[in-house]
Amino acid sequence: MPMIRVELLKGRTIAQKREFAEVVTREAARILKCAPDVVDVVFQDVERHDWASSGRLEADR
Amino acid sequence: MPMIRVELLKGRTIAQKREFAEVVTREAARILKCAPDVVDVVFQDVERHDWASSGRLEADR
Amino acid sequence: MPMIRVELLKGRTIAQKREFAEVVTREAARILKCAPDVVDVVFQDVERHDWASSGRLEADR
Amino acid sequence: MPMIRVELLKGRTIAQKREFAEVVTREAARILKCAPDVVDVVFQDVERHDWASSGRLEADR
Amino acid sequence: MPMIRVELLKGRTIAQKREFAEVVTREAARILKCAPDVVDVVFQDVERHDWASSGRLEADR
Amino acid sequence: MPMIRVELLKGRTIAQKREFAEVVTREAARILKCAPDVVDVVFQDVERHDWASSGRLEADR
Numbered sequence: 422m423p424m425i426r427v428e429l430l431k432g433r434t435i436a437q438k439r440e441f442a443e444v445v446t447r448e449a450a451r452i453l454k455c456a457p458d459v460v461d462v463v464f465q466d467v468e469r470h471d472w473a474s475s476g477r478l479e480a481d482r
Numbered sequence: 483m484p485m486i487r488v489e490l491l492k493g494r495t496i497a498q499k500r501e502f503a504e505v506v507t508r509e510a511a512r513i514l515k516c517a518p519d520v521v522d523v524v525f526q527d528v529e530r531h532d533w534a535s536s537g538r539l540e541a542d543r
Numbered sequence: 544m545p546m547i548r549v550e551l552l553k554g555r556t557i558a559q560k561r562e563f564a565e566v567v568t569r570e571a572a573r574i575l576k577c578a579p580d581v582v583d584v585v586f587q588d589v590e591r592h593d594w595a596s597s598g599r600l601e602a603d604r
Numbered sequence: 605m606p607m608i609r610v611e612l613l614k615g616r617t618i619a620q621k622r623e624f625a626e627v628v629t630r631e632a633a634r635i636l637k638c639a640p641d642v643v644d645v646v647f648q649d650v651e652r653h654d655w656a657s658s659g660r661l662e663a664d665r
Numbered sequence: 666m667p668m669i670r671v672e673l674l675k676g677r678t679i680a681q682k683r684e685f686a687e688v689v690t691r692e693a694a695r696i697l698k699c700a701p702d703v704v705d706v707v708f709q710d711v712e713r714h715d716w717a718s719s720g721r722l723e724a725d726r
Numbered sequence: 727m728p729m730i731r732v733e734l735l736k737g738r739t740i741a742q743k744r745e746f747a748e749v750v751t752r753e754a755a756r757i758l759k760c761a762p763d764v765v766d767v768v769f770q771d772v773e774r775h776d777w778a779s780s781g782r783l784e785a786d787r
Contacts, residue, residue: 422777422784424546424583428646428729433758435531439539441757445750446537452746453738457536461546461583463489464532470618471647472727475640476629478622479727483594483601485550485668485705494575496653500661502574506567507659513563514555518658522668522705524611525654533544540544550707557775561783568781579780585733586776592679593708597701598690600683605716605723607672607729607766616697624696628689635685636677644729644766655666662666672768714740715769719762720751722744 422459423449430479431466438464483520484510491540492527499525544581545571552601553588560586605642606632613662614649621647666703667693674723675710682708727764728754735784736771743769 425445442462450457469480486506503523511518530541547567564584572579592602608628625645633640653663669689686706694701714724730750747767755762775785 422735422779424585424733426731426733428731429758430727435539435541437757437759438531439534439542441753442534442539443537444753444757446534448746448749448753452742452749453734454742460536462534462537463528463546465528466532467646467648470621471649473622473625473629473645474727475643476626476645478618478625480618481622483552483596485707487548487550489546489548490575491544496661496663498574498576499653500656500664502570503656503661504659505570505574507656509563509566509570513559513566514551515559521658523656523659524650524668526650527654535544557783557785560775560778561786564778564783565781568778582780584778584781585772587772588776589707589709592682593710595683595686595690595706596704598687598704598706600679600686602679603683605674605718607768609670609672611668611670612697613666620696620698624692627692627696631685631688631692635681635688636673637681646729657666711768711770714743715771717744717747717751717767719765720748720767722740722747724740725744 423453423455423461425449425460425462426465427462428465428467430472431468433466484514484516484522486510486521486523487526488523489526489528491533492529494527545575545577545583547571547582547584548587549584550587550589552594553590606636606638606644608632608643608645609648610645611648611650613655614651667697667699667705669693669704669706670709671706672709672711674716675712728758728760728766730754730765730767731770732767733770733772735777736773
């Protein structure tokens with residue numbers, strides 16, 4: 422039932438996502454006290470021209 | 483005003499999305515008592531390597 | 544795996560949410576071809592002073 | 605800390621997103637009383653066949 | 666059609682949200698070239714114990 | 727820049743959220759190769775009558 426959504430700048434590999442999903446699910450189960458099989462993790466890649474911090478697109482830095 | 487967001491694994495056809503959006507809008511209007519023209523439905527396709535259940539990416543199953 | 548998120552103005556009853564979740568799950572299974580037990584529906588109530596259409600808060604209409 | 609997410613139909617240019625992110629960040633800082641460097645703006649392009657209003661896909665209008 | 670979601674720490678007044686929604690809608694219409702009446706702005710207040718930056722809850726700062 | 731959103735059934739303590747935010751931030755930094763200070767974690771409590779799995783509200787189980 423925890424639903425974990427991860428927005429991140431494009432460019433991470435599937436291997437990185439695989440490891441992160443494993444670790445986050447294990448830690449969610451341990452800390453939040455739930456069965457691992459109710460944890461969902463969804464990644465959402467964001468292009469550098471679609472993310473602005475301090476009003477400036479990442480693509481412009 | 484109901485805003486309905488549907489995250490789903492990539493691969494459904496536009497015909498499926500069209501039918502689902504129609505049905506969900508009609509049911510939202512009927513059950514939640516709102517005009518159909520204030521219902522928005524947004525689909526968001528998720529790649530199999532971007533969704534993990536039980537800590538395992540769909541792409542690895 | 545479909546994850547369906549419904550943002551709606553506060554005020555709908557639990558009975559309405561119950562019926563809507565049932566119908567949407569059944570239709571998701573039928574149209575999007577998935578098992579009902581992988582469908583999650585999450586409702587998020589929004590206060591009238593937290594939703595603006597056309598630049599005007601619902602609370603001000 | 606304000607995190608501002610903008611879902612919009614695909615087709616706007618990077619120049620439009622750049623200007624919108626700048627303006628929204630400046631106005632968030634001014635009106636919501638926060639430092640500009642804690643404001644994040646994320647754009648999410650939506651295909652015309654992924655957005656339905658009144659139960660009809662934008663792609664079908 | 667632009668759907669703008671603003672997550673922010675609890676504590677801003679309705680007057681601040683009203684002004685921000687007005688300005689953001691006007692600027693969305695001007696910059697993103699859409700009618701003001703298709704712009705939705707939704708605010709979501711977040712408690713200080715529900716937001717962490719750099720791994721530390723806002724409530725602990 | 728990773729923005730991590732955690733939807734979970736209401737009832738976890740602040741201590742649990744604190745620990746989860748710490749761990750997830752540390753692991754995001756390690757695995758996704760980013761500075762810890764660009765990681766945001768936001769929790770969103772969901773009532774049991776606002777979450778349905780398999781078409782049934784958690785409140786009805």
